[in-house]
Amino acid sequence: MTWGLEDASVRFGSRTALDHLTLPVEPSTVSIVVGGDGAGKSTLLRALVGLVRLSSGAARRPQKQEIGYIPATAGLYIDLTVDENVAFSAGAYGVRGPDLARRSTELLERIGLSDARTRLGGQLSGGMQRKLAVGMALLHRPAMLVLDEPTTGVDPVSRAELWRLISGAAAEGSAVVVATTYVDEARRASTVVLLEQGRSIAVGSPSDIIAAVPGKLGVVESSEQPQGLSWRWGKTWRVWAPSLELPPGAESLQPNFEDAVMIAALSDERKI
Amino acid sequence: MMIALAETRNVTMRFGSFTAVDSVDLSVDVGEVVGLLGANGAGKTTVIRLLLGLVRPSQGEVSLFGAPPSMATRRRIGYVPQTLGLYDDLTVQENWTFTASAFDSTRIALPPSISDARDRLVGTLPLGLQRRVAFAVAFSHEPELLVLDEPTSGVGPLSRARLWQDIRDSAEHGTGVLVTTHNMEEAEQCDRLAVMAGGHVVAEGTVAEVIGDRHVVEARCDSWQDAFSVLDAEGLIVQVQGDVLRVPASPQHVEEVLTRHHLRADVATVPANLEEAFVSIVSAGALR
Numbered sequence: 001m002t003w004g005l006e007d008a009s010v011r012f013g014s015r016t017a018l019d020h021l022t023l024p025v026e027p028s029t030v031s032i033v034v035g036g037d038g039a040g041k042s043t044l045l046r047a048l049v050g051l052v053r054l055s056s057g058a059a060r061r062p063q064k065q066e067i068g069y070i071p072a073t074a075g076l077y078i079d080l081t082v083d084e085n086v087a088f089s090a091g092a093y094g095v096r097g098p099d100l101a102r103r104s105t106e107l108l109e110r111i112g113l114s115d116a117r118t119r120l121g122g123q124l125s126g127g128m129q130r131k132l133a134v135g136m137a138l139l140h141r142p143a144m145l146v147l148d149e150p151t152t153g154v155d156p157v158s159r160a161e162l163w164r165l166i167s168g169a170a171a172e173g174s175a176v177v178v179a180t181t182y183v184d185e186a187r188r189a190s191t192v193v194l195l196e197q198g199r200s201i202a203v204g205s206p207s208d209i210i211a212a213v214p215g216k217l218g219v220v221e222s223s224e225q226p227q228g229l230s231w232r233w234g235k236t237w238r239v240w241a242p243s244l245e246l247p248p249g250a251e252s253l254q255p256n257f258e259d260a261v262m263i264a265a266l267s268d269e270r271k272i
Numbered sequence: 273m274m275i276a277l278a279e280t281r282n283v284t285m286r287f288g289s290f291t292a293v294d295s296v297d298l299s300v301d302v303g304e305v306v307g308l309l310g311a312n313g314a315g316k317t318t319v320i321r322l323l324l325g326l327v328r329p330s331q332g333e334v335s336l337f338g339a340p341p342s343m344a345t346r347r348r349i350g351y352v353p354q355t356l357g358l359y360d361d362l363t364v365q366e367n368w369t370f371t372a373s374a375f376d377s378t379r380i381a382l383p384p385s386i387s388d389a390r391d392r393l394v395g396t397l398p399l400g401l402q403r404r405v406a407f408a409v410a411f412s413h414e415p416e417l418l419v420l421d422e423p424t425s426g427v428g429p430l431s432r433a434r435l436w437q438d439i440r441d442s443a444e445h446g447t448g449v450l451v452t453t454h455n456m457e458e459a460e461q462c463d464r465l466a467v468m469a470g471g472h473v474v475a476e477g478t479v480a481e482v483i484g485d486r487h488v489v490e491a492r493c494d495s496w497q498d499a500f501s502v503l504d505a506e507g508l509i510v511q512v513q514g515d516v517l518r519v520p521a522s523p524q525h526v527e528e529v530l531t532r533h534h535l536r537a538d539v540a541t542v543p544a545n546l547e548e549a550f551v552s553i554v555s556a557g558a559l560r
Binding site: 028030035036037038039125126127152153154155156157158159160161163164167168170171172173181182183184187188189190196205206207223231232233234235258261262264265266269 | 314444457
């Protein structure tokens with residue numbers, strides 16, 4: 001693998017925040033880390049960019065100045081203007097001269113902020129702030145771009161525009177790693193890692209993860225919970241039989257990505 | 273005729289010269305889970321505040337359980353904000369007791385789903401469990417209408433499934449549920465959706481009805497990166513799924529652009545998903 005984590009663990013005192021995790025990160029691809037709050041997503045990203053020391057295992061990453069990283073809570077200064085934010089980021093990453101002028105014009109145009117260069121960061125909408133933060137992290141064309149929950153709380157229109165920037169960075173050659181709590185967003189990845197309590201409970205392309213679902217999945221149209229391992233989907237139930245036959249009344253169904261994620265989580269919880 | 277649990281009839285809400293909500297008709301019936309979607313600033317929060325009786329409409333009528341909103345109707349509603357509305361520095365039991373006394377509820381015992389955490393401070397619990405506590409507290413006075421803001425935001429798949437099970441159980445006992453969300457997975461679990469843009473309801477119906485006959489073009493090529501770059505440069509909003517591109521455009525347009533750049537691709541027209549339909553509806557709605 002070019003970049004990534006290999007059998008990486010991070011322990012804080014007696015707590016294991018990341019547990020023997022392997023994630024290859026390749027140029028020109030998007031890898032997505034999915035999990036709930038507290039699953040270890042931020043620790044994984046921080047370990048990858050070198051902000052957290054590994055207790056064991058290895059991390060491969062490009063030189064510091066070739067990484068673009070945005071933590072979940074930050075990414076820009078609300079009391080600086082758009083231009084000042086860009087200038088600060090450019091200074092930090094050593095982008096200067098004609099290259100800076102060309103690159104910042106190009107990115108601000110792409111983000112839709114060309115006419116707002118003198119506005120304060122804090123005056124921009126939430127979605128626009130995220131786009132500016134991602135744009136600033138892209139200024140120096142990082143070899144590895146690492147984004148912690150860039151789309152949380154962002155509406156779907158802004159989300160589509162953010163993904164346009166993120167996919168564009170991968171198309172230009174960056175190795176991109178994104179953390180999210182939205183399972184449906186993981187379908188955008190070439191590699192997904194599903195995290196639960198610091199452990200990887202599924203890893204691979206979305207179609208690999210679907211193909212790896214063992215047993216049978218069924219749907220039951222009833223308000224009563226069917227026998228076996230089941231969960232609600234709208235008014236119906238999904239029922240999963242890891243090895244046995246589906247319960248009576250269940251109609252067989254091809255699992256989609258959300259089903260595969262649920263089954264991975266159930267298998268992990270029940271030690272199946 | 274059955275009376276809706278909550279209803280706005282031709283409701284308009286102005287703040288000064290700004291119209292936040294414009295001629296909105298919306299209803300939540302018994303046992304129904306309704307999803308309220310919209311971009312930020314579309315007017316969702318104002319609609320919720322109108323339904324809760326926190327603001328009065330400039331025009332039109334709001335009715336809760338067949339009457340104008342009041343303290344009496346407020347008692348029959350359970351509300352879980354995105355920030356959960358719990359006290360972090362009180363225990364689970366103390367939060368429960370506080371809410372029970374505020375609502376004059378006679379239910380003293382904690383439900384089994386959260387009783388193990390009885391004596392723990394809410395602020396120290398994992399988020400999935402905090403959400404379960406917030407749900408249990410909001411459900412404690414057996415509300416007839418539940419209003420939930422991004423109910424499963426930030427939780428893992430198992431906690432999400434359990435929370436939706438709680439929501440469905442309530443609906444099956446007759447509670448009406450109004451869910452506001454940006455999360456398409458949540459939206460797909462609802463019985464009916466209302467999509468807002470610029471203060472209007474611009475689309476309404478089941479997930480399938482909202483998607484309608486919208487389509488996108490799927491393009492598979494040797495290098496998605498090259499294809500993305502040329503389509504993006506044409507100003508198309510291309511979404512990448514693995515190594516497949518999804519483009520809201522005609523197949524002829526996509527093929528023409530790719531051919532012009534000597535890129536070969538398999539191009540097919542496929543039904544849009546809810547997120548793609550949403551973006552298309554809201555973008556069109558903003559233009560009117």
